[in-house]
Amino acid sequence: MDEGALGQQYADGEVICRQGEPGDRMYVIQAGRATVVREEGGTEVVVRELIAGDVFGEMAIFERQPRSATVRAKGTARVLTLDKRAFLRGVHEDPSLAYGILQAMSQRIRSLTEELSRLKSKG
Amino acid sequence: MSMALEDGSRVAVIGGGPAGSLFAYYLLTFAQRIDLNLLVDIYEPRDFTRPGPAGCNMCGGIVSESLVQLLALEGINLPSTVVQRGIDSYVLHTDQSSVRIDTPLTEKRIAAVHRGGGPRNVRALKWGGLDGYLLGMAQQRGAKVVAARVGEVGWNDGRPQVRVEGGAHTYDLLAGATGVNSSGWQLFEQLGLRSRRPETTKAYVTELNLGDELIAQYFGSSMHMFLLTIPRLDCAAIIPKGDFLTVCLLGRDIDRELVTAFFESPAVKRCFPPTWTPAEGECHCSPKINVREAACPFMDRVVLVGDSGVTRLYKDGIGAAYRTAKAAARTAVFSGVSARDFQKYYWPIYRSIARDNRYGWLIFALVHRIKAVGALRRGAVKMAGGEQAAPGMARRMSIVLWDMFTGSAPYREIFSRTLDPRFLGRFIWESALAAVGDGRGK
Ligand SMILES: Cc1cc2nc3c(=O)[nH]c(=O)nc-3n(C[C@H](O)[C@H](O)[C@H](O)COP(=O)(O)OP(=O)(O)OC[C@H]3O[C@@H](n4cnc5c(N)ncnc54)[C@H](O)[C@@H]3O)c2cc1C
Numbered sequence: 001m002d003e004g005a006l007g008q009q010y011a012d013g014e015v016i017c018r019q020g021e022p023g024d025r026m027y028v029i030q031a032g033r034a035t036v037v038r039e040e041g042g043t044e045v046v047v048r049e050l051i052a053g054d055v056f057g058e059m060a061i062f063e064r065q066p067r068s069a070t071v072r073a074k075g076t077a078r079v080l081t082l083d084k085r086a087f088l089r090g091v092h093e094d095p096s097l098a099y100g101i102l103q104a105m106s107q108r109i110r111s112l113t114e115e116l117s118r119l120k121s122k123g
Numbered sequence: 124m125s126m127a128l129e130d131g132s133r134v135a136v137i138g139g140g141p142a143g144s145l146f147a148y149y150l151l152t153f154a155q156r157i158d159l160n161l162l163v164d165i166y167e168p169r170d171f172t173r174p175g176p177a178g179c180n181m182c183g184g185i186v187s188e189s190l191v192q193l194l195a196l197e198g199i200n201l202p203s204t205v206v207q208r209g210i211d212s213y214v215l216h217t218d219q220s221s222v223r224i225d226t227p228l229t230e231k232r233i234a235a236v237h238r239g240g241g242p243r244n245v246r247a248l249k250w251g252g253l254d255g256y257l258l259g260m261a262q263q264r265g266a267k268v269v270a271a272r273v274g275e276v277g278w279n280d281g282r283p284q285v286r287v288e289g290g291a292h293t294y295d296l297l298a299g300a301t302g303v304n305s306s307g308w309q310l311f312e313q314l315g316l317r318s319r320r321p322e323t324t325k326a327y328v329t330e331l332n333l334g335d336e337l338i339a340q341y342f343g344s345s346m347h348m349f350l351l352t353i354p355r356l357d358c359a360a361i362i363p364k365g366d367f368l369t370v371c372l373l374g375r376d377i378d379r380e381l382v383t384a385f386f387e388s389p390a391v392k393r394c395f396p397p398t399w400t401p402a403e404g405e406c407h408c409s410p411k412i413n414v415r416e417a418a419c420p421f422m423d424r425v426v427l428v429g430d431s432g433v434t435r436l437y438k439d440g441i442g443a444a445y446r447t448a449k450a451a452a453r454t455a456v457f458s459g460v461s462a463r464d465f466q467k468y469y470w471p472i473y474r475s476i477a478r479d480n481r482y483g484w485l486i487f488a489l490v491h492r493i494k495a496v497g498a499l500r501r502g503a504v505k506m507a508g509g510e511q512a513a514p515g516m517a518r519r520m521s522i523v524l525w526d527m528f529t530g531s532a533p534y535r536e537i538f539s540r541t542l543d544p545r546f547l548g549r550f551i552w553e554s555a556l557a558a559v560g561d562g563r564g565k
Contacts, residue, residue, distance in 0.1 A: 005203045006191060008230040028195040031203075053200060080200075081228060082192050090193055093446075093472065096153070096453060100198050 006030055007080035010073035019070040023060030024084045029053065032077030038069045049074070058101050061087060126423065126461035130160045132295040134455075135285050136266070137273050137310065139167030140180045142429020142444035143300030144257035149452035151264035159456065163265065164292070166285065168272040171255035172240045179239030180254055180302060181328050181410035182440065183362055183371035185210070185346065186234040187530035188226070190442040205256045206234040207364035213346040213528055215507065216390045217500050222508040223345065224521045231344065233529060235364050242330035242367055242406035253441070276310045283314060283424050296460045298451065299427040300444075303413045307431055316422050321431065322415035327377040329407035331368045337396060338363045347394060348528045350494050353384050357437060357487050358528075361394065373412065373437050412437070416477040421465035426451045433476045436483035439530030443476055482534035486527065489541075502554025509553075519546045 007030045010016055017023060019039050029052050036048040036056065047069060050056055056071055061084050073079075090097045128134070134150060136143045147163045154161045171178050186194075186201065194201065209231025214223045226232055236253040262268060275286040276297070283297035297314070301307020303323050311318075333341075342363040349359040357374040372385060385391060386401055416433035420426065428451050429444035447469075454460075454468040493499045506520040523540050526532035540546060 006201065006206055006209045006231050006234055008228070028200065030195075030200055053198060055196070080191070080195055080232065081230060082196060086189060086192050087196065090196070094449065094453070096449075097193065097196055099156075100196060 005078050007078045010034075010077050010079060012073055012075050014073045016071045016073060016077075016079055017057055017067050019068065020066045023057055023067050025081045026055060026057035026061055026084075026087070027071075028055050028080045028082060030078040030080050033074040034071050034077050034079070035074050036069045036071050044070075055082075055101065055104055058104070060084070126464070127459040128154070128159065128161060128295060128455060131162065133162045133164070133293070134296045134298065135283065135292065135294040136163060136165045136298045136300055137276075137285070138300035138302060138307065138429075138431070139165045139169070139258045139261075139268060140254055140300060140302050140429060140444070141257055141441045142302070142431070142448045143167065143298065144254070144261045145445050146298050146300060146428050146448035146452050147261040147266040148257070148264055149449045150455060151261070151266060153452060153456040155264070157456070162267075163261075164267050164269050164285075164294075165258070165261060166269045166271055166273050166287070167258065168270060169239070169254075170270070171238075171252050171258065174240040175243035175406060176408055177239075179237070179252070179408075181304070181408045182238055183328065183360055184236045184238055184253070184364070184369055185360075185362060185439075185530075186236055186253070187439040187442050188232045189531050190439065190445060191232055191234055193442075193445065199260070201234055201236070201253075201256070204251055205236055205253055207237060208235040208344055209233070210235055210346050210362075211344050213348055213525070215504065215524060215528075216347060216349045216351075216394070217494075217504055218351055218388070218390050219497075219501065220504050220508075221390075221393075222504050222511065224507060224511060224525055226525075233346065235346070235362050235369070237364060242332070244332060244406060273310060276313050278314070281424075295424065296455055297425050299425065299431050300429050300448070302430040303411045308417075311425065311427065311431075314422070314425055316419065316425060316427075318417050318419035321413045321417045321433075323411040324374075324414050325376050325378075325409050326374075326412045327370075327372040327382055327407070327409050329370045329382075329401075329405055331370060331401065331405055332366060333368055333399070335366050338366070338368060341394060341396060342368065346528070349385075349388075349390060350490065350500070351385070351388055351390055352494055353381060353388065355381060356385065357491075359385060360528075361391075377409065413440075416473070416480070420447075420473055421462055421469060423462045424460050426455070426460075426465055426469065433473055433480075435476060435530065436480040436534070437487070438528070442530060446472060446476065479533045479535050482538045486534055486538055486541075498554045498558035499550075501557040501560075502550055502552075505557060506549055506553045517545070519543065519549065 034050040037044045038047050136147050210233035211231045212225040238254050239252045271287045277284050279293045282293045284293045308320050347361040355375045360371045362369040413430045413434045420432035428447040434440040434443040450472040451469050458464040510516050510518045510521045526537050
């Protein structure tokens with residue numbers, strides 16, 4: 001990856017943010033991929049895969065809760081962080097700034113609903 | 124006559140720099156969200172893929188930390204074909220000493236870009252400029268680019284009209300985004316806009332071809348800022364990009380004499396390889412910079428965005444173009460295009476930028492004072508240096524300097540941070556130590 005790229009570079013498997021830790025920022029993938037894994041009782045379940053352009057860690061902006069999952073680089077990845085303060089200040093001046101996040105959350109609820117109904121119909 | 128945009132309404136944008144392109148982009152984005160069909164024409168005579176001044180809206184080419192973040196949030200991730208270098212730190216140079224200040228997360232959050240196709244003597248077109256990229260984004264949203272300079276405008280039955288070779292076109296809204304480096308303002312006066320024009324002063328930019336390797340070795344991925352005791356110079360920056368360094372001087376009417384004084388000052392010479400001398404004939408320009416806003420940026424069906432209205436004093440002009448463009452687009456789509464709509468929804472953002480610049484002037488006046496007194500100057504550098512060396516320490520001076528030079532925070536916020544007793548106490552202490560040191564040295 002070249003010098004022009006923004007953000008910070010992570011090696012394959014490197015942790016970008018860790019489940020259970022406090023968080024005050026979110027992230028945008030600039031290049032490469034990442035996986036979201038949930039650690040439960042010593043085992044890891046891959047919940048989601050992220051690609052360039054995806055935003056993650058936004059739950060920490062809205063709730064004062066520790067990170068709900070761990071995100072790891074899959075291959076080399078470049079990630080830009082977005083400060084909670086900068087974001088909320090931006091939204092204060094310009095509420096339309098939150099549109100992208102709402103859209104992403106809405107897509108996530110849709111896919112979770114589908115997943116849930118699949119699991120329920122199996123059970 | 125309704126002053127709201129409707130399906131099929133036509134919008135003219137005069138100027139396709141960052142303000143014009145972002146205005147068109149957001150106008151179409153917002154309209155599409157509410158299923159409103161608009162026709163947008165951007166008039167822009169420049170071809171941003173051409174190297175040299177013909178394809179360039181001359182500037183330092185720093186996309187600020189805050190703007191990089193805001194754009195990323197909106198799904199606009201500047202690609203590495205546009206970002207020539209990610210910047211993760213800056214080095215502050217004074218006449219005697221230098222201090223390096225890292226981003227809080229040692230992350231590359233500032234983008235160094237070229238505005239056009241690159242300097243006149245660019246060899247390989249490896250990168251695209253920012254302006255071409257943003258214009259392309261507007262085109263992807265559906266804007267049409269008309270490659271023409273607008274020389275005349277007028278009114279047709281209560282609607283603004285743009286007259287170019289080949290015909291006259293009538294619009295429901297005209298956005299002025301001509302910047303300050305052209306005769307664009309005449310157009311708005313032709314339309315009857317009664318306002319004080321923006322005030323400008325002359326800056327200086329040059330592009331030095333040092334080559335990739337020397338730049339990496341001597342300048343790294345830091346922006347270099349200079350606080351020198353050269354009269355009339357408010358601040359100066361050297362910004363590493365691919366094969367080139369952009370040197371940017373801001374102050375009151377920068378002339379040749381001042382440019383020479385800058386390159387000959389020891390602080391600047393220290394940064395370059397010992398044998399290096401500036402070559403004649405490097406790409407350079409003396410663009411105007413907006414230092415005071417236009418008094419009134421709108422009337423019915425006309426709105427001014429970016430530099431042709433207001434910008435931030437000496438920094439983050441592209442960020443101000445983004446904020447004004449987006450606020451004007453939001454107003455036009457969700458409220459209407461009458462002077463009253465702009466007064467109600469656009470003016471507050473415009474005014475807040477203009478007001479913040481008052482604090483900016485105050486800060487620059489203080490900086491001039493500090494620069495003039497050796498002990499204060501050294502006190503500031505020592506305080507920042509101490510903070511950088513001790514990781515756990517509160518980074519009060521570093522943050523003030525960082526925000527001041529990167530455009531990451533409003534001037535007002537920076538000003539209020541400097542009034543914090545803990546900041547003042549430490550600064551006075553370090554300066555006193557520097558003064559005692561001076562006394563001993565004599
Ligand atoms: C020396 C200097 C250094 C700077 N450094 C930085 C920096 O590092 N970072 C930063 O964020 N900002 C910086 N700025 C400020 C920044 O350049 C401006 O704020 C920014 O370019 C404003 O964008 P704009 O679209 O309003 O105007 P411009 O970029 O000037 O664009 C105006 C466009 O309108 C077109 N146009 C003009 N007249 C007509 C016409 N009649 N018909 C059709 N088209 C027309 C022009 O061709 C041009 O493309 C700097 C400015 C200067 C002078």
